[in-house]
Amino acid sequence: VTHRTPASRTLRVDALTRVEGEGAMHVEIVDGRVHDVQLRIYEPPRFFEAFLRGRAHTEPPDITARICGICPVAYQMSACLAVEDACGVRVDGPIAELRRLLFCGEWIESHTLHVAFLHAPDFLGCASAIELAERDRPALERALRVKKAGNDLIELVGGRAIHPVNPKVGGFHRAPRRDELEAFADRLRAARDDAVAMAAWVAGFPFPDFEVDHELVALRQDDGRYPILGGRLVSDRGLDLAPSGFEAAVAEEQVAHSTALHARLLERGNYLVGPLARYSLNFERLTPLARRVAVDAGLGPTCRNPFRSIVVRAVEVVHACDEALALIDAYERPDPPAVEVPPRAGTGCGWTEAPRGMLWHRYDLEADGTIAAARIVPPTSQNQPTIEHDLFHLVEHHIHDDDETLRTLAEQAIRNYDPCISCATHFLDLTVERRRGEDGPPACAGS
Amino acid sequence: VRRVVIGLGTTAGGDDGVAAAVLEALGGRVPADVEVRHLDGEPTRLIEAWSGADLAVLVDAARTGAPPGTRHRLELGDLLAAGRGAGPAPAGSTHGLGLADAAALGRALGRLPRRLVVLAVEAADLRPGAPLSPAVAAAVPAVADGVLAELARER
Numbered sequence: 075v076t077h078r079t080p081a082s083r084t085l086r087v088d089a090l091t092r093v094e095g096e097g098a099m100h101v102e103i104v105d106g107r108v109h110d111v112q113l114r115i116y117e118p119p120r121f122f123e124a125f126l127r128g129r130a131h132t133e134p135p136d137i138t139a140r141i142c143g144i145c146p147v148a149y150q151m152s153a154c155l156a157v158e159d160a161c162g163v164r165v166d167g168p169i170a171e172l173r174r175l176l177f178c179g180e181w182i183e184s185h186t187l188h189v190a191f192l193h194a195p196d197f198l199g200c201a202s203a204i205e206l207a208e209r210d211r212p213a214l215e216r217a218l219r220v221k222k223a224g225n226d227l228i229e230l231v232g233g234r235a236i237h238p239v240n241p242k243v244g245g246f247h248r249a250p251r252r253d254e255l256e257a258f259a260d261r262l263r264a265a266r267d268d269a270v271a272m273a274a275w276v277a278g279f280p281f282p283d284f285e286v287d288h289e290l291v292a293l294r295q296d297d298g299r300y301p302i303l304g305g306r307l308v309s310d311r312g313l314d315l316a317p318s319g320f321e322a323a324v325a326e327e328q329v330a331h332s333t334a335l336h337a338r339l340l341e342r343g344n345y346l347v348g349p350l351a352r353y354s355l356n357f358e359r360l361t362p363l364a365r366r367v368a369v370d371a372g373l374g375p376t377c378r379n380p381f382r383s384i385v386v387r388a389v390e391v392v393h394a395c396d397e398a399l400a401l402i403d404a405y406e407r408p409d410p411p412a413v414e415v416p417p418r419a420g421t422g423c424g425w426t427e428a429p430r431g432m433l434w435h436r437y438d439l440e441a442d443g444t445i446a447a448a449r450i451v452p453p454t455s456q457n458q459p460t461i462e463h464d465l466f467h468l469v470e471h472h473i474h475d476d477d478e479t480l481r482t483l484a485e486q487a488i489r490n491y492d493p494c495i496s497c498a499t500h501f502l503d504l505t506v507e508r509r510r511g512e513d514g515p516p517a518c519a520g521s
Numbered sequence: 522v523r524r525v526v527i528g529l530g531t532t533a534g535g536d537d538g539v540a541a542a543v544l545e546a547l548g549g550r551v552p553a554d555v556e557v558r559h560l561d562g563e564p565t566r567l568i569e570a571w572s573g574a575d576l577a578v579l580v581d582a583a584r585t586g587a588p589p590g591t592r593h594r595l596e597l598g599d600l601l602a603a604g605r606g607a608g609p610a611p612a613g614s615t616h617g618l619g620l621a622d623a624a625a626l627g628r629a630l631g632r633l634p635r636r637l638v639v640l641a642v643e644a645a646d647l648r649p650g651a652p653l654s655p656a657v658a659a660a661v662p663a664v665a666d667g668v669l670a671e672l673a674r675e676r
Contacts, residue, residue, distance in 0.1 A: 125650055140531060143561035191565060191626075203564075204622065207629035214630060222569055236561050 131443035148428030156435040160422025168408035178398035182224030184429035190217030197279035223265035245412030266395035273388035277371035290351035317423035344459040347431030364393035380490035417443025535651030536644035564623035574634035589645035590656030
């Protein structure tokens, strides 16, 4: 609905779907210049941090898995790593490999959902996946097959797909037998073929020319593999942190328009986590097949165009299928499936690469394992200032376009980051307000 | 005949947990050949869950403005009619857009169940961590019986 008065022009969109969760965006244009861009986000981790206090050190994997229906494994794994760190236990070997296998399932499922059902319609001029399904049913059927393979892998290793119940602090309640995993390998090989085709499909989409100069931040594993679980946090500008150093390096600020805290690196400013950062910092660590698919898709060893994140996600799906197959091939059933993690007083931190980017947890434990404090920094709150930054510049470049064009572009730009605003409802309200300076605060070019 | 019962919603969101409570109340009373799933409402998972079914019975929380605990019954046609308009589906399911989306997407992909019934309970409190409201909890046994009645009609 658009209504005009002499002084202001407001475009309002209700029921914008295709982001995970609930959010709203407000763009204010004064005297033909962008005055303000605000992304409003409702974010449940704050509630969960309070909910975790007083619980046992064994509970965070189950509790935090409920924060997000799309990436429960990342929440569980960051929680496990942080609690184990607090207790002075390092879990490696076959248990860590099984965790990595589970994580591959989540990347496959979450990325494929976003690539084909949430983001692809933007590039093809479709209002939704429904319209896309009517136009290109085979492409979405292929994506459904890939996504289901990821889903079933999570079920096989995690016990069930939503809120997996099998992972625990120290490892797993039960480790799958080798023959159970081998029986799944054919499904994964088929999914990998489909994923290669999906990458070729998205590579042909039209991409706006838009490069960003954000500091790219991702985990770096010391075993030479593509980052998924643990390691250090590095950037393209020399950042190098251990999990325990993250809090001192990052400031989270409360801003009026969002319940999510905005994260900024101290003295460095906003930064970018997620597929673009992971890919650009770790291109050489992709499997040979995933690297070849990336090159065939027209990607260089780095990618700074957020609109091309859809291609990077598709490449990461190929990588995750490939790596899952290698993990199954090398699988040794951990026995026992979990190590003991006796509680002790202390603080522990852990991080993983959720599909949307780095997810950090911290737990302060009392001597009996009771949680005295918990802190969770999800990828979307880290990316929020960066998303607003992109929107500011995109809107400025397209300031003379009509509201409808602007709105479509802005929505697409938000979806570049697959923001996980996790929870029950699925709305993003977008308002564009144009007005003359004398009717409101003094016009300025932004801040 | 393939029948599936799907509970929708999280257990971390107050009355959004009504479906989980209904599945629990059903206990061992569901016939052995009926598949029972608990999902979060993400459309493609829903489509996978009901693909090829003769009957899918969905249990969900709803927000229509009716008194808390009010029971609603919807069929496939109601969902498809709700479509993807502005605002929540007329039924006001807490997964309203997700459900209407899933039905429309399922239709476009040729993956709808032959018959689909939604049994929903009007929610009062969807805040994370809240327990089921008394009125919603009181409706659970009747919804469980409703699920069994729908299943009995399709044998």
